[in-house]
Amino acid sequence: MSAAVAVGQGVRSFVRFFRDVMGEDAYRKYADFHAASGCASPLMSEKEFWRDKMDRQDANPQGRCC
Template sequence: MEAASTSMTLRALRSVGSGARALTRYLEGVLGADKYRIYLEHQARTHPGEAPMGEREFWRDYTDWQEKNPQGRCC
């Protein structure tokens, strides 16, 4: 009986963890926090021999690009 209870508890915890990860990914997408990860994936796929920008450099470049190309932003 204890084994079944433990198994159910583990499944419930995995489900909660999976939901939390999905929610985190969603919020990162909405807030734009996933842009650097997406950039790294793109860079690895399209330019495998080149070193990617560091995170700080990426965000600096991205905000400079946004300032030069305002697209549908409120401010």
């Protein structure tokens, strides 16, 4: 493996980790859980999911800085 390939993989891993920490993968996790749980309700669209998530955070602020 060349150094350039190793650096590229490292950068991609860091970006993926950073996105996970920031919660960017929340919809994917929701969709995966929804599919695995056999939930009868329809899957929310990504827009609906984020709106619902923000509404819940606004109604119940916990440890947010702003």
